[in-house]
Amino acid sequence: MKFLDIADVARRSGMAASKLRFYEEKGLISSVGRRGLKRLFDPGVLERLSLIALARTAGFTLDEIGGMFGEDGRPRLDRVQLSTRADDLDQTVRRLSALRDGLRHAAACPAPSHMECPTFQRLLRTAIPRHVDQGSPPIRR
Structure with missing residues (x-):
């Protein structure tokens, strides 16, 4: 599997790397490792970021969004x-x-x-x- 570094995720998602780091700090996304100093992400993070962006546009808070994911990381929408x-x-x-x-x-x-x-x-x-x-x-x- 080919992992994406944070620059790739930022470019593909249109989100700043600082926002990605913040989302990781909040537990909304997680990296799978590092290549040098750069975080690496599973390509599925792009779908997760799309869900986060959609929820933010709809007015959900980051805490509410965090609750939209189960323990396994899969979306569980109420x-x-x-x-x-x-x-x-x-x-x-x-x-x-x-x-x-x-x-x-x-x-x-x-x-x-x-x-x-x-x-x-x-x-x-x-x-x-x-x-x-x-x-x-x-x-x-």
């Missing part, structure tokens, strides 16, 4: 955890879509000032969560 994260992403997409639509409206709004535009005013009210200042009355939406 379907409930994945479903919950997908629901969170749906909420984020809805919130960002509303923000995008509000900004597009503000860009084309015929009101003399954005501060006179009811749509922009609604957008402003969503910018600060209601729970920030518990001493103030809730903002009406």
Whole structure:
């Protein structure tokens, strides 16, 4: 079997060698040895790095990602955890879509000032969560 040195893994994965060393330190990946001063990795590390990158993009923490691998190093994905994260992403997409639509409206709004535009005013009210200042009355939406 041909092992990949850290430079090869960095090049193929698009990740900096420092990130690979950090992931190894966190126990997310492991080298199989060294060639001189360079760490060597099994080629399967690229698939593992793809899974890590996908999970990071989905918003999982490194600790959560670490829990996605069994003792044997194989992925063991919790379907409930994945479903919950997908629901969170749906909420984020809805919130960002509303923000995008509000900004597009503000860009084309015929009101003399954005501060006179009811749509922009609604957008402003969503910018600060209601729970920030518990001493103030809730903002009406």
